[in-house]
Amino acid sequence: MVVELNEQQREAVMHGNGPLLVLAGAGSGKTRVITTRIAALVADGTSPRDVLALTFTNKAAAEMRHRLGTMLGGRAGELWMSTFHSAAAQILRRHIHRLGYTSSFSIFDEQDCAKLLRQCLAEEGIDERAGTPAAIAWAIDRAKNEGLDPEALARRPFSRDVEVRVYRRYQRLLKRQNAVDFGDLIMLAARVLREESQVLAGYRARLRHVLVDEYQDTNRAQYLLLRLLADGERPNLCVVGDDDQSIYGWRGAEIRNILDFERDFPDAKVVRLEQNYRSTKTILAAAGAVVANNSDRKGKTLWTANPQGAPVTVAVAEDDLAEARLVMAEVRRLVGAGRRLHDIVIFYRTNAQSRAVEEAAMRAAMPYTIVGGIRFYERKEIKDLLAYLRVLANPADDVSLARIINTPARGIGDQTVSALRLAAREADCSITELLRRTPPPPGLAATSAARVRAFADLLDALRTTLDGTSVAIVVERLLEMTAYRERLDGAEGERTSRIENIDELLAVARDFDERSPLGETARTRLERFLEEAALVSDWDRTAEARDRLTLMTLHTSKGLEFPIVFILGMEEGIFPHQRVLGDAQALEEERRVCYVGMTRARAELYLFRAERRLRFGTISERPPSRFLEEIPEQYVKPVSTPAKPFRRPLERRAPSDPIGSSDPVMDYSYRQESPESFAEGGSLLPGTKVRHPTFGVGIVRRSEGRGEQEKLMVQFVRVGMKKLIRRFANLEIVSDGFDGGNPASGHGRAAPFYSR
């Protein structure tokens, strides 16, 4: 092995058989240990085919595969390395027929599930306002995370009857549609292993070693799945994690899984990785001091041979706008001092905080990318096209059928759909199945019946394109036959971006075709394509950021590192969040989120807070976060409030005044828009200050389309928000909100201007 390891890392890598818990502190070389251990096992004679390595994200799996590729060469391809959900989907693809589904099952995302849930509530006669779908959805999700089916939930002492009833119906409807949700993937995979002993025996006989990354974030259902696969008193189960980085409790993660590993496996070998290779001594000490306030932890003492480094900067701003401005001023200073934009990352607790930063970045002409937000596969046009494919793959999928039956519009309204749904229920079949039958169901008007007939013919025609194997060709034919692109509605700009997304989907499909094995059947390929679309996130598809500022939530930051880290909104009520303040356990999780954020930094760490913040329409005073006070003074360099206040003082501010006409924000680094850009049809970017002959001065909040066709939402100082057509509005541009290249251009998907 050519890789250099420290003593503890070597211990973990060289550990032979039996359970192994690796408590890997932040930046301690966790991925290196897992990959090197796998390489060592293979070097020692274990077949790569007998190794299962599980991660939470596709990105983590891809990273490991890449590293192992360099260590093992071609044999790395034989490893079973994937996310929990993909592995479960693979198990189900083979064996789900034993549970009464077929292998072409659909995987529903949250939107699909929400639609189905509403149907369940309606059928159970539950008033949506009383039953609050969100609460029931949460209860079902939680049950699945705990590995409880409806009957098991019913046996729970405090389960609510409504929840059990809806859950039971929800499962029945999913099954009728041959569909599963994310929670089902894990739960049903565990069930098929538990109930079908030969299936389980097959996996156990094969799997010699199971490795799990980020073990602190596994939920109960995942734990149960693991216990099935890695059975016995001394299974070859290696889990790697850090209890201090467990931040997904609210999604069902059980921190107890890692805390209790030694109780579960009394023979377990425990290795602590405590040398940090990432951060300066100062950053590590500051972060360690914060997390030391938690009681429910194993306790590690990280140390580093890295230099002491600069103190942590704690900056206080007047309000949220000033905070964002201060951030941009500091970014500018750092860039002036030779730093690159991609060295800097901005973290915040909630997505809502990104807006102020985005606006400040635009004003400061600072290119940026937001990680997260709307995902590619969740965009309307992409979901529409995938819904067609899903109906082709799985005709029982009524949720997808309902989505496409009138998209593009073909005169099949809600009445018709309800009638079809009813007829399908009576005939005990899916709507697609019903459509295949002739004559069409009774009770439909002649015109409606004809339209439904035409739609059924369309589906039949599409089905014939499945004879070839190429997914891309199916999508192309689908686009032609439905005239989907041509019939897109909405404003010019929106249409353009949708068409770009459709082209992107075609590119993804072509790429998928190229990566696919020869001799595969069309159906299998389509099923695999849909599975990938359901289980792969945007982040996994994102290439390395170009030279841009990166913005993301603290949760998204886990597993990453940056030379310079900014954390914003270090205030009670923001971080820790308002909703956890009375809950000791949840508060500890917030503290872990803080620890994760701080330990992403290699060289410099900045913590920002605002004394006042505009939230839910009101300005409130914000006391500093307790986490700030938990950092020992010796590691901190405070920065005082900027001299010039940014927002007018509270008392002089009229309640209806959205901007403040003398707001100094408006004077900040503006430039007149050049006349040419209007002639070229340049659009008015959000943030641009304009004057209207009757409404007065305002700020462009949103724009659609270009040039004279452009539709604008403008927030006026005196009259509030107005929608305008630029051609008629006779606007005078007072100052440009932006003075550089358009950071939104390039790729539609991470485009900050309309991404949320």
Next chain:
DNA sequence: GACTAGAAGCTTTTT
């Protein structure tokens, strides 16, 4: 079927 008004929500979201 398109447009608008009203209501609800508003923490994080690996899959």
Next chain:
DNA sequence: GCTTCTAGTC
């Protein structure tokens, strides 16, 4: 406040 989604109207 602002956004998003749904229900109701023309």
